Amino acid sequence: MRPIIASAALTALSMPALAQIDGDAQRPYEGFRIVQVVVQDQDQLDAVLDEADMLWSHGVGVGPIELVVDDASLEALRDMGLAPLTLVEDLQGIIDAERAEIERRNIQLDLTWFENYHPYDQIHAYHNELVNDFPNLASVSTIGQSIEGRDIIATEITGPGDASGRPVVFFNGCQHAREWISPATVTYVADRLCNLYGTDARVTQLLDKVVVKIVPIVNPDGYVYTWTNNRFWRKNRRDNGNGTRGVDLNRNWDINFGGAGASNDPNSDIYHGPFAFSEPETVTVRDYVLADENMVAHVDFHSYSQLILYPWGYADIRVPEPDYSFFVAFSQLLSDTIRSVHGEFYTPQQGIDLYPASGVAPDWTYSQGLKSWTIELRPNSANPGFDLPPGEILPTGEENFEGVLEILDRFKDPVLLSFPDGRIDTAFDLEPTAIRVQADSLTDDVESLNVRVRPDVSGGFITLPMSDMGGGLYHVYVPALSCGRSFEFFVEGETTGGAALRLPAVGDLGVSVISQEITLEDDAETDLGWTVGAQGDTASSGVWNRMNPQGTAAQPEDDNSSAGVNCWVTDGASGGGLGARDVDGGATTLTSPAFDASVSGDWLFADAFLSYARWYSNDQGASPNSDNMPVLVSNDGGNSWIELEDVTENANAWVEKTFRVADFVAPSADMRLRVVARDDDPGSIVEAAIDDIRVLIRGCAFHPSDLNRDGTTDASDFFAYLDLFAAGDSGADLDINGTIDASDFFAFLDLFADA
Ligand code: 0X9
Numbered sequence: 001m002r003p004i005i006a007s008a009a010l011t012a013l014s015m016p017a018l019a020q021i022d023g024d025a026q027r028p029y030e031g032f033r034i035v036q037v038v039v040q041d042q043d044q045l046d047a048v049l050d051e052a053d054m055l056w057s058h059g060v061g062v063g064p065i066e067l068v069v070d071d072a073s074l075e076a077l078r079d080m081g082l083a084p085l086t087l088v089e090d091l092q093g094i095i096d097a098e099r100a101e102i103e104r105r106n107i108q109l110d111l112t113w114f115e116n117y118h119p120y121d122q123i124h125a126y127h128n129e130l131v132n133d134f135p136n137l138a139s140v141s142t143i144g145q146s147i148e149g150r151d152i153i154a155t156e157i158t159g160p161g162d163a164s165g166r167p168v169v170f171f172n173g174c175q176h177a178r179e180w181i182s183p184a185t186v187t188y189v190a191d192r193l194c195n196l197y198g199t200d201a202r203v204t205q206l207l208d209k210v211v212v213k214i215v216p217i218v219n220p221d222g223y224v225y226t227w228t229n230n231r232f233w234r235k236n237r238r239d240n241g242n243g244t245r246g247v248d249l250n251r252n253w254d255i256n257f258g259g260a261g262a263s264n265d266p267n268s269d270i271y272h273g274p275f276a277f278s279e280p281e282t283v284t285v286r287d288y289v290l291a292d293e294n295m296v297a298h299v300d301f302h303s304y305s306q307l308i309l310y311p312w313g314y315a316d317i318r319v320p321e322p323d324y325s326f327f328v329a330f331s332q333l334l335s336d337t338i339r340s341v342h343g344e345f346y347t348p349q350q351g352i353d354l355y356p357a358s359g360v361a362p363d364w365t366y367s368q369g370l371k372s373w374t375i376e377l378r379p380n381s382a383n384p385g386f387d388l389p390p391g392e393i394l395p396t397g398e399e400n401f402e403g404v405l406e407i408l409d410r411f412k413d414p415v416l417l418s419f420p421d422g423r424i425d426t427a428f429d430l431e432p433t434a435i436r437v438q439a440d441s442l443t444d445d446v447e448s449l450n451v452r453v454r455p456d457v458s459g460g461f462i463t464l465p466m467s468d469m470g471g472g473l474y475h476v477y478v479p480a481l482s483c484g485r486s487f488e489f490f491v492e493g494e495t496t497g498g499a500a501l502r503l504p505a506v507g508d509l510g511v512s513v514i515s516q517e518i519t520l521e522d523d524a525e526t527d528l529g530w531t532v533g534a535q536g537d538t539a540s541s542g543v544w545n546r547m548n549p550q551g552t553a554a555q556p557e558d559d560n561s562s563a564g565v566n567c568w569v570t571d572g573a574s575g576g577g578l579g580a581r582d583v584d585g586g587a588t589t590l591t592s593p594a595f596d597a598s599v600s601g602d603w604l605f606a607d608a609f610l611s612y613a614r615w616y617s618n619d620q621g622a623s624p625n626s627d628n629m630p631v632l633v634s635n636d637g638g639n640s641w642i643e644l645e646d647v648t649e650n651a652n653a654w655v656e657k658t659f660r661v662a663d664f665v666a667p668s669a670d671m672r673l674r675v676v677a678r679d680d681d682p683g684s685i686v687e688a689a690i691d692d693i694r695v696l697i698r699g700c701a702f703h704p705s706d707l708n709r710d711g712t713t714d715a716s717d718f719f720a721y722l723d724l725f726a727a728g729d730s731g732a733d734l735d736i737n738g739t740i741d742a743s744d745f746f747a748f749l750d751l752f753a754d755a
C-alpha cells in the first residue's frame, strides 16, 4: 500500500470536474491516459488537481498519485516541473477491450445460447468465440461490408491438416432480414460441428474430408434494422433515392435477372435493384463463392414454410440430367432425414413449383457448377410465420444439422461414386454380371477404378479393372457363376490427385446368383379380372380405371410398360384443372384378381416375389402431403390384408417396387393385391397409377455342383467337372480369377461336399 498522507482530506477535496470527459459520447475516454506524478507539497497538489481531468487514485495526498489527463493537461503537468509517468496510454482502449471481454463472457458457449434470438453483434461474437475455443478447427474472416458499412463475416470449419484439396460446402443465412431463424440455424450448425469434432465419429470423419463455410448474416443492415426499427423488414437498406429503401438481395443475383417473380418497383419487397449484383452484399458473397474452386454445394437458408427447393426457381424448366434425378432423389433423402429427427415434414420440390423467383442465389450458384438448394425453415404456416418462437430454434437446428451432415456426406469425396442401376444384389445363373459405376468429378478426376470380387469358394478378393465408357461411366463384368452361388464385391480406385475412392464407403455388397421365372405378368393392356371399389370407398371422383392416361402435372402421360399404353389410374382423363379429376371425397380401392405365388416342386429352393410399378402424386394443392396410399396383399383370397407399403413418396414418376412375399404373408395359390388411393384432406391433389404387376419366382432348380443338371450331385458331375477342367473351359474357373488350377479343383470338391 502506498502511504496516504492526506487521506482525511479526500472527501473535502474539490474533485476536479470531468470537464473534458463527456459521458454521453460514444467513446468518452478517447484521447485520455493515466499518469502518475509525485507531488512534493500541498500547493503543488492543489495545482495538480486543478489541472487533472479526473482522479484515478483512491487516496490523494503529497507523494505519488494517479490522474486521468488528456494531452493538454499532460503538457501542463510537465510545465509545473513534474515528470508524469504514463501508466495507461489509451484509456478508451482498455474500456473497449473490457466491454468486449464482458460480451464474450456473457456468451454461454453452450446450447442455452440457442434458447433465444440474438442481435447482429452477438451472432458475430458467437462465431468469434467458436474460433477462440476451437482454433484448430474454425476461423472467421471478414469477407466484405454491407451498404451501411457493417462487416459480413464467414466462418470456415474443417478438421486439422492440409485442407487445400477438400471439397467445400457453403451455407448462408439471412439474405432476408426478418427470417431470424436462418442465422440462428447456421450458427447452430457451426457450433455443433466444432463441439462434436473429436467426440462424434461421423462429424469427425466428415470434417476431416470437407470444409464447411458459413456466412451467417448476408444482410447485416437489414438484420440490425429488424431489431431496432421494423421487425418485418426483408430487404437490405439501400437508399433507392426516391424515398424508398432496400433491394431484395435474393432477386439481385445474375441469373435471369429481372425475370418472373422479381419487381422493378423500388418500393416492392421483391425489388431486384438497378442491375444484377448492384448490392455490396451480393457482390461480397458472389466473390467469396467465385474465389473458391473447391466449392461444390450450397444451401441458402430462409424461412418460413419447411421446404427443400432445388433449381431452377425462375422458370418451369428442369435442370439437365443427371442433375435433375439427383436433385429429386437427394432432396427426398434430405426431407426424410430432417423428418426423422422431430417428425417435421419439409417438402422437397423444384423452386418454381413454389412460385417463380428470378435472380435468386441458389440458381446462380447452381449456374456456377454447385449443387444448390433453398431451405425454408420452420414454421410451416403464416402463423407464426417469421415470428418462430425461440423455443423452436434448437429443434430447427437439430433437424437441419442432420440434413447438413447428409449433404456433407454426399459431397465429402473429390469424386462421387454411385451405382446408376441401383444397388446390385442378384446375379443370374451362368450369366456374367454387369457392374456399372457412375463417377462424378467434384474436385478431382478418376485415375483408376476396380471392382474387387470375392466369390464364395475362395478366400481372397480378386481385382477386375473397370473400363471407362465415357461420361463418367465405368463398367466391368463379373464372370458367370452357377445358380446357388454368391459373391461379395466393392469398388475401389484412386483420383488423379491420389485420393482413395471406395463404394460403399465401408464393407462389401453381397450378390446371390439365382434363376428367375416370371409366373404372372399383368401389363394392364387387358383386364385380367380386377375389381374397382370396396366397402368403405367414398371417393366421388378419381375412381380407378384402366386406360391410356392423359398427362397432367400430377398424373402420368404414359404407362410404365415399354409395350402397350394402358395402366390402372385414378381417372386417367386430364379434366379441366389439376384438381378436376383427382381423387376426392375419400378412398377408391383397386383389387387384383387371384394369383398364384406358391413355389412349385421343380425348384430346389425358391422364393416368390411380387413386383409392380406405381405412380403417386400428393404434393400439390392447398394442403399437400396430407394423404397416403396403402398397398396391401392377401394370401386368403381377400379375407385378410397385410400392408406391403404405405406410399407417400411423391416421385411424380413410375417407381418399380419388389417385395419378397414371405416377408409379409405365407405365399399361397390364392393371393390378391390391393391399392387404396385416398383423399382424406380435401385440400390436396391425389393422383395414382399402377402397372406391370408381376409374380417372380427366384431361386435355383439345381445345386451348383449338379453340373449336368439332372437333379442329383453324383459321380457324373465329378467327371463332368474334370472334363471342363481338362478342356480349360471357363466354366471350370470356379474362383473366377482367370486361371484354371488346383484351387478351382478344390473349390469344386467343396461345392460337391456341400451338395
Ligand atoms: O422468395 C424468396 O426469395 C424465397 N422465399 S422467402 O419467403 N424466404 O422470401 C424463396 C426463393 C426460392 N425460389 C423460388 N421460389 N423460385
Ligand code: ZN
Binding pocket: 175, 176, 179, 302, 303
Ligand atoms: Zn427468405
